[in-house]
Amino acid sequence: MKKQTLWMTIPVTTAVLLALAGCGGQDSNQALQGSSSSTTAGEQNPSESGTTVSPNSGNQGGSANTDSGHASSSTAGKEGTDASNTNGSSSHSKLSDTNEVVKAVRGELKMQGALLPTSFPLSKDQYLGAVITTNTSDALHVNFYTAGKAVALNDSLLTSSNSKMPWLASYEVKTYKNPNQTDVFPDTDLKNIPKDMMVELGHGIQGMMEGAAGSQYLTWKEGRWTMQIRSVSEDQMNNTGIAKKIVEYLEKHMLPAPKYKGFVNVEYASGGKTVHVTISWQDGKQIHQLKTEQVPLDALGMVVSVK
Template identity: 70%
Template sequence: MKKQSLWMTIPVTTVVLLALAGCGGPDSNQPATSGQPSTTAGSEQTQAGSGDSASSNTGEQGTKTNTASNDSSASTGKDSTANPSTNESTTHSKLSDVDEVVKAVRSELKNQNVSLPTSFPLLNGQYLGAAITTNTAEASHVNFYIGDKPLALNDSSFAKSNSKIPWLASYEVNTYDNPNQTDLFPETDLQNIPKDMSVDLGHGIKGMVEGAAGSQYLTWQEGRWTLQIRSVSEDQMNNPGIAKKMVEYLESHTLPAPKDKGFVDVQYASGGKSVRVTISWQDGNRIHQLKTDQVPLDALGMVVSVK
């Protein structure tokens, strides 16, 4: 009987030891590795982009664009830079290609039929940034920027007070009941220009030179487009030289065909080192308008690329 009791004890002890050996398995409560947070550069819209001297304004075209590939992933969310009236937008991954930026803007606009510039005066190492500030079925407004690295559409850095990201251009489309009632298209009679006010701009185009209130103006027409250069009289800028470069450029590049009117307004600030170019045209009951502080040929190039 004693041997039998001893024999029954051995299995129990073995079971206990095996159970204790099983305590060395993996811990199921081990936390998962967290992902790295994304970062964005801090900067803000600058409404005064740098201009150029009178001589360089007559020759530069600046047609290079950065075409590096970008990350195609995207996420949705609210953006603090959106116009308060709409207060909504979709953020995207950082975009390093001009075509991707234009595509992202177009996909966000509520009016899917709105045309956009597709070419911008960027140098190698520069990237296009964009922020939509107005987005309704009747109106849209987009600001474009020059970045030194890729940025997301509607990146919050564009609205920061300490931003140093240069503003490149704005492009807006507005719908009007009667576009002809706007004050964007001045009435100018260039059919009979007095000889002492006439200047030959080449390709059979005559411009009219005028002076008023310390400013000098040169105005000419090409089809339905009226083009005008204004500068400060005391700067003695070569307005005809600038105009001739613009006329020559438009001989091989075509502006959008306006329904009735189009106006290219080139205004040089005192000293002639900075310029604001505003290009407006009618398209049915809509008016398109591009504004930029780039040289006139760069401004024309952006509008020529609109599609």
Template identity: 60%
Template sequence: MIKQKRWIAIPVTTAVVLALAGCGGQDNNVSQASNTSTSAAGEQTQSGSGGADFSNGTEGSGSAAVSDNNSSNSSGGTDTTAGETTNSGSESSHGTQGQPSTDEVIQEVRSQLKLNNAVLPTSFPLEQGKHLASAILSNTADAFKVNFYSVDQSVPVNDASLTASNSKAPALLASYEVKSAKDLDSTGIFPDTDLSNIPEDMSVDLGHGIKGMAEGAAGSQYLTWKEGRWTLQIRSVSEDNMNNPGIAKKMVEYLESHTLPAPKDKGFVNVEYPSGGKTVKVTVSWQEGDQIHQLQTDQVPNEALGMVASVK
């Protein structure tokens, strides 16, 4: 026997109200989800790598590098970003899709070094989807030199592709070297700079109670300051009218939340902008015990500081 279907009558007014209520709730949920997604994307863009700077462009230079959104300044000079953030970020310690993590690459390099208790940078400015690779260029019981690269796919330490002399060679992030202080003339690495009495017309307020000294010589302009045992200096070509104070202020601000290694006597951060100001060369040197550590990079100043602050 086939059972008859039972029909329940619902008043028209009630049905209409229920229908309208259901549509309204769905629209609100979609709208809220959309707003949440937009907000999250905006926060990611602003947060970047947590303070490190990835741009290396100069205002109005036409460089392919990322330009500084806050490049306006009272001096009217060109200001490269030394403390702003972009969508790039330092790679986390976790590997992705079977790729070794940055920590694992560092552990492998350290296991191959002959120097006991060797320290290395542990954080690098890698763009999204890029991975860390490394090549050991020299390796003895008291010294070593390691190059770090950004690659699309991970390769073993000392892979031949890393040092290939062709257009397929990967981007070099930094070179890190440890040398015996006994074999070096440290006066050439750590210039003796007296900033105890800066003339008023050469004094620059860099914030946080730090004063820098600005001077010009032989077509170059210099800005030098001290933080603890560290001396920091920016050199650029005078005709480029670079905003050295603006760059220095961002470096000072960055170092308020990032700590560099404590040198035995002195450390030196040398930032040099060649003619045009579109590229930069940063060399960070310091002495620990009878060893001199040195990191060299073409990344912008705060990226260099970030890599040095991660040394352990």
């Protein structure tokens, strides 16, 4: 199956987890699940990872990825115009609650009825920061950050060139004249999977495993959503185990219903210690897209919370 080029893949420079799925005793839990502020990735309780906590609980989000090495990702995924040029230093007050941050962002957006993630993978001692980098009636782009203290919307602490606030995720909505002409969504046919490539993922869902150009891919469909995991072949990662965890998670959590197409793209860098997740879905002429270097269940949790 020919792999199509997707939207720009953000360089993965961080070390979110200490060990991820693969051979040598590594399992899919480590590659899939976030770590709490008091444990390493390998010590995370599987029943607690990948979930998000209601933003009503003050500055808390969901499960945390507090690995100190992740701070280097503060510049990753910052697409659009630098907010320091478009918005300047914000005069907004400092926001200590996730709900307040989301409300402040929503209040600034020019797009009518704009949807946003409302829950984020933060630990109890972390705060959510946000910078609006694109803001028109037909497009928006917001970068979210993990902050060690309450910050204002578009705070210069987030936008300065020497900022040490780790980038958490970006959320973007674009309006197209013809969204079907974009290369965001792969043309995937999984109706007749060869037996030697078929993988059972649970709940009656079957995936297709294949290798190409030094990578291994596992692809499956859930409704209008296509899911794909890519890893480097020599890493021998347990893509099947990761996929089964995603399938199980989505049995209990509902992604936005795309009117046409949706795509969850999980890409592990060489070595399997860092991951980039892009989740895209089409709603009429709009394409929504969330990008993050958080583990897959945390990425899904943010999208599940979009409203």
